[in-house]
Amino acid sequence: MITTTQLKHIRSLQMKKFRDRHHQFVAEGEKIVQELIASDFADVVSVYATVDWIEEMEAHIPENVDKVTVSPKQLERISSLKSPNRVLAVVNKPQHTPPAAFAKDxxxxILENLQDPGNLGTIIRTADxxxxxxxxxxxxxADLYNPKVIQASMGSFLRTRLYYTDILTFIKNNSSQIPVYAASTGGESLHNMSFTLPAAIVIGNESKGLSEKILKAAQKKISIPSGKESQQFEVAESLNAAMAAGILMACIRSKTAAT
Amino acid sequence: MITTTQLKHIRSLQMKKFRDRHHQFVAEGEKIVQELIASDFADVVSVYATVDWIEEMEAHIPENVDKVTVSPKQLERISSLKSPNRVLAVVNKPQHTPPAAFAKDxxxxILENLQDPGNLGTIIRTADxxxxxxxxxxxxxADLYNPKVIQASMGSFLRTRLYYTDILTFIKNNSSQIPVYAASTGGESLHNMSFTLPAAIVIGNESKGLSEKILKAAQKKISIPSGKESQQFEVAESLNAAMAAGILMACIRSKTAAT
Structure with missing residues (x-):
């Protein structure tokens, strides 16, 4: 049985303020919760699930995880999804530290002020x-632990590490060792460039793009050519930020693939 | 002043059934409506706008367009947006016919059973x-005239033509003249392929991918290599359908760009 205190606590975790205060977040749905339990990403504190899910999964849930049975109706009340899917987990936020050095591949x-949770989730899935x-x-x-980000990443947040940090300092500290490519419509066409790894791609805010200070700190500006350049017709003003990130990752991976 | 009949009519157009019955759709927001009026995409029947918008735009609105003044509160009632933006237009659905032959560039x-309106809108914006x-x-x-598709396309639906048709017959009729590349995780890596234009890319449903009959009709299967192939780590199970479409368009345009 779920208590009123638990119900309020879970619902509060839909807000960043309370996720920060309690160092916890919520993950929902059978697939994501199973992957979470099996991964070393973070500690699952408790699962709120229907009787049948707990019976099925009993053997796979570590002993230190609280198991709370909820009715489908109760699950609806604590869920942020339109169609809750049998289980919801409360998870301790992990503390990941960046690697001391990057691997050769x-x-x-690097994301500056990316606002849309759906975009961030899609970027994480594509990055993965x-x-x-x-x-x-x-x-x-946007916060990684926003329920919309978790859902849109389709479990990929478990394999990708996000660090919220002063990216200007990060770029300044690293740009002598690794090339930093800032996505900008005024940059050089990615099709004319060659790449070495490790490397970094910087993507800016959905409407404002990258700030001047970040553009200045990055050594190279890179652009994705539109049909306009070769074909002289009117085109869209811009690409979606997640789409731009995906295309840059695809092209750089392709141009640096071991043959 | 807006009448109850008008209000009901506009709200009914949020549903495909009524868009089909009345051969009309709704477009919202200053930017999209201005672009619609200036374009030859379709005939705007009426605009429902705040007094100030109508005053500002009067000179740019053709005489045969009905201009109805609405209060911000009324606009909220007829809008499908969370934050309505001064104007909403009722538009006659255009009848576009496919070209008799494709241009050399x-x-x-080709989309099979793509379900998510946001994905379709993003694909249209990226295609543009x-x-x-x-x-x-x-x-x-998904229906082009779904309000979510119109919004996500960011005005790009005005420059891109969508045809709802029997795509299997279309592929069979055209595949002797133009190469048809079906996106499929089992296909050949796009990085190892060379391309000639005109060409067609086929993208399938978000969860089921392409059907067997479409895969069979397309001559070539094409895949976007993941990091897994070169780097042996676990990765996401798939790319988002719109992302896959965008990466394929970017790479094929890059490989066929006139130099």
């Missing part, structure tokens, strides 16, 4: 596909 | 960026 993402392990975010970027 | 998209002018959709693909 590392491709790194392309083997991007480290994402450095300015503190004003 | 045409890159074409890469100069993709023609998108052929299976009849069970």
């Amino acid at each position: 590392d491709l790194i993402l 596909w392309f083997g991007v392990r480290h994402i450095f975010c300015s503190p004003d970027t | 045409d890159l074409i998209l 960026w890469f100069g993709v002018r023609h998108i052929f959709c299976s009849p069970d693909t």
Whole structure:
């Protein structure tokens, strides 16, 4: 049985303020919770699940995890999803520290003030596909533990590390060792560039792009050519930020693939 | 002043059934409505706007367009947006016919049963960026005139033509003249392929991918290599459908760019 205190606590974790205060977040749905339990990403504190889910999964849930049975109706009340999916987990936020040095095949993402949780989730999922392990975010970027980010990342947040940090300092400290490519419509066409790894890609805010100080700190500006350049017709004003990140990761991985 | 009949009519157009019955759709927001009025995409029947918008725009609105003044409160009642933006237009659905032949630099998209309106909107915006002018959709693909598609496309629906049609027949009729690349995780790596235009890319449903009959009809299967192949770590199970479409468009445009 779920108590009123538990119910209030879980619902409060939909807000960043309370996630920060309690150092906890919520993950939902069978697939994500199973992956969470099996991974070393973070400690699951408790699961709130239907009787049948707990019976099925009993053997796979560590003993130190609280198991609370809830009715489908109660699950609806604590869920942030339109269609709750049998289980919800309360998880301690992990403390990940960036690596001391990057590996020779590392491709790194840096995000400045990315606002849309759906975009951040899509970027994490795509980064995971392309083997991007480290994402450095300015503190004003959307929160990884926003339920929408967790859902949109489709479990990929378990394999990708996000660090909220002063990205300007990070770029200044690292740009002598690794090339930093700032995505900007005024940059050089990515198709004309060659790349070495490790390297970093910087993606800016959905409407404002990258700030002047970040553009200045990055050595290189990189652009994704539109149909306009070769074909002289009117085109969209810009690409979606997640799409731009995905295309840059795909092209750089392709151009640096071991043959 | 808006009448109750008008209010009901506009709200009914949020549903495909009524858009189909009345051959009309709704577009919202200053930027999209201004672009619509200036474009030859379709006929605007009426605009419902705040007094100040109508005063500002009077000179740019053709005479045959009905202009109805609404209060911000009324606009909220007829809008499908969380934050309505001064104007909403009721528009006659256009009848676009596919070109008799494709141009020598045409890159074409074919979508099978793409379900998410946000994905379809993002695909249209990205297609527009890469100069993709023609998108052929299976009849069970999300509706172009769904308000979420219109919003996510960011005005790009005005420059891209969508045709809802029997895509299997379309592929069979065209695959002797143009190469048809079906996106499939089992396909050949796009990085190892060379391309000629005109060409077509086929993208499948978000969870099921492409159907067997479409995969069979397309001559070539194409895949986007993940980090896994070169780096042996676990990665995301798949890319988002819109992301896959965007990466394929970017790479094929890059490999066929006139130099």
